[in-house]
Amino acid sequence: MTDRHDTPGPDGGPLDRRAELAANLATVEERIASACAAAGRDRDEVTLIVVTKTYPASDVRLLHELGVRNVAENRDQDAAPKAAACADLDLSWHFVGQLQTNKVRSVAGYADVVQSIDRMRLVTALSTAAVRAGRELGCLIQVALDADAGARGERGGVAPDGIEQLAAAVESAPGLRLGGLMTVAPLAGPYAGRQRAAFERLLEFSSGLRVGHPAANMVSAGMSADLEEAVAAGATHVRVGTAVLGVRPRLG
Ligand SMILES: *Cc1c(COP(=O)(O)O)cnc(C)c1O
Numbered sequence: 001m002t003d004r005h006d007t008p009g010p011d012g013g014p015l016d017r018r019a020e021l022a023a024n025l026a027t028v029e030e031r032i033a034s035a036c037a038a039a040g041r042d043r044d045e046v047t048l049i050v051v052t053k054t055y056p057a058s059d060v061r062l063l064h065e066l067g068v069r070n071v072a073e074n075r076d077q078d079a080a081p082k083a084a085a086c087a088d089l090d091l092s093w094h095f096v097g098q099l100q101t102n103k104v105r106s107v108a109g110y111a112d113v114v115q116s117i118d119r120m121r122l123v124t125a126l127s128t129a130a131v132r133a134g135r136e137l138g139c140l141i142q143v144a145l146d147a148d149a150g151a152r153g154e155r156g157g158v159a160p161d162g163i164e165q166l167a168a169a170v171e172s173a174p175g176l177r178l179g180g181l182m183t184v185a186p187l188a189g190p191y192a193g194r195q196r197a198a199f200e201r202l203l204e205f206s207s208g209l210r211v212g213h214p215a216a217n218m219v220s221a222g223m224s225a226d227l228e229e230a231v232a233a234g235a236t237h238v239r240v241g242t243a244v245l246g247v248r249p250r251l252g
Pocket of ligand 1: 051053074096097184222223224225239240241242243
C-alpha cells in the first residue's frame with residue numbers, strides 16, 4: 001500500500017479522496033446506465049459491487065457515504081479486519097477470491113455472499129461454519145469457462161460440467177443459499193479476448209441452472225475493463241475495482 005491513499009486533503013481531511021471516489025463512481029455509474037440502455041435493460045437489473053481489495057477501510061467508509069452498499073474482497077487476511085472496522089455500516093460483503101478451507105470459518109463470520117464456490121469440500125466446510133456462526137451465506141458457483149471437463153480453472157472455478165453437482169450440494173446444505181453463478185473472463189483458451197462470448201456462455205449455463213433452481217438468478221460477471229460486455233450479455237452483478245478506486249498498488 002502506498003501512502004497515496006492516506007494523503008490528506010487541503011483541510012487535512014480525506015476530502016480529495018472522497019472527491020476522487022465520487023467522480024470515479026459517477027463515471028462507472030454512467031457506464032452501467034449506458035450499457036443497460038444499449039441492451040434494453042432497466043438500470044436496476046444490474047447491481048454494482050465495488051471490489052475494495054488492497055484499499056483501506058477508510059475508503060470503504062467513503063464509498064458507503066457515497067451510496068455503495070455492496071463491496072467485495074478476495075483475501076481473508078485483508079477482508080476480515082476491514083469488515084470488522086466497518087461492522088457499523090449496512091454493507092453486503094462479497095468474497096470473490098479462491099478460498100482455502102482453513103479460512104472458511106473466518107469468512108463465514110462477515111461474508112454475506114461467497115462467489116467462489118468451486119468444489120464440494122468448500123460447500124461442506126462453509127455449511128458447517130455458517131451453521132456454527134448462526135448465519136446464512138449466499139453462494140455463487142464460480143464457473144471456469146476454459147477448464148476441461150472435471151477440472152478446475154487456474155484462477156479458481158469449476159468446469160461447466162461440474163455446476164449442477166455443486167448447485168445441488170449448496171441447495172441441500174444447511175446455512176447456505178444458492179444464489180447463482182459467477183465467472184471471470186478467461187485470459188487463455190477459446191474465450192481469450194472474447195468477453196462478450198464468454199459472458200453469453202455463462203448466461204446459457206445460468207438459464208440451465210434456473211430450470212432446476214429458479215431462485216438462483218444471480219449472474220456475477222464483468223470487471224472494470226469489460227462491464228459493458230457483461231451487462232450486454234445479461235449479468236445481474238458487476239464487480240468493479242480499479243475503475244472506482246484506482247490502479248491497485250500491489251497485485252491482488
Ligand atoms: C479484483 C477482482 C475484480 C475487480 O477487477 P478490476 O479489474 O479491478 O475491476 C473482480 N472480480 C474478481 C474476482 C477480482 O478478483
